[in-house]
Amino acid sequence: AQSVAQPEDQVNVAEGNPLTVKCTYSVSGNPYLFWYVQYPNRGLQFLLKYITGDNLVKGSYGFEAEFNKSQTSFHLKKPSALVSDSALYFCAVRSFMEYGNKLVFGAGTILRVKS
Amino acid sequence: GAGVSQTPSNKVTEKGKYVELRCDPISGHTALYWYRQSLGQGPEFLIYFQGTGAADDSGLPNDRFFAVRPEGSVSTLKIQRTERGDSAVYLCASSLRAREDEQYFGPGTRLTVT
Structure with a gap:
């Protein structure tokens, strides 16, 4: 099953x-969840994370996630x-129960904003 | 401050050759990770270091792949007898601590095996 x-x-x-x-996950326990953005020919940039607490998290560049x-x-x-x-x-999950410290990434979603 | 740096940015090699990819993490970051990203896919985990030791190498695809971090800072990913299927972008990331902290990624090394 896809994590x-x-x-x-x-x-x-x-x-x-x-x-x-959109991002959905399927791991056991209490996962940590992350969003990253990748611009052409550049590395991944961290946007925001959920560890615990308030379900709505705010991140860089005006982005938020619930x-x-x-x-x-x-x-x-x-x-x-x-x-x-x-x-x-890219959405990513860290599940210590299942995967330890590594991040497991989704396949990615291309966002196109047109003027 | 300086981010994660990786060298070379591009590497073209012939099938069967040996390659080394270098990663300089953010100063003070104890955790270092290697991922591999193929075209149209998300990054896939290869190996994770906490300090000098490999804490998790479960993502290394086979024994042609090996990584070291002898002084707990710079890391080198080594690939022996390269195959065309090894062609990908190899990403390095570091984090201050392993558990809660986000990982900061370098720009990657694009490896092409001809």
Whole structure:
């Protein structure tokens, strides 16, 4: 079974509109969840993480994500998209029970923001 | 401050040759990770160091792959008898501590085996 699923290969949104990039996970215990962004020919940049506490976490560049334990989801959101947000987004999970300290990544979602 | 750096940025080698990929983590970061990213996929874990020792090498695909971190800072990923299937971007990441902290990634080394 896939540990991290990003069900959409690509998300298209108009500039100024809200955006959502979906992520669901299937691991045991209390996982740590992360979002990273990758621009062309560049390494992955950390956006935000959920460890414990408030289910809504805020990160870099105006992004936020909501942890939903009952739905095992950790969707990335932004109230108003910018053309510069266009990139490849990865959700990742760290489950100490199942995988130790390594991150397990989803396949990625391409976000295209059109002006 | 300086981020994670990796050298070379690109490496082209012939099938059967030996290659070394280098990673300089962020100063003070005790945990270091290697991942491999193939086209159109997310990064896949290879090996994790805590200090000088390999704490988890479960992601190394076979015994042609080996990594070291002799002084607890710089790490080298070594691939023997390279195969065309080894072609990928090799990413290095480091974190201050292993458990709670996010990993910071370098720009990667693009390895092409011809």
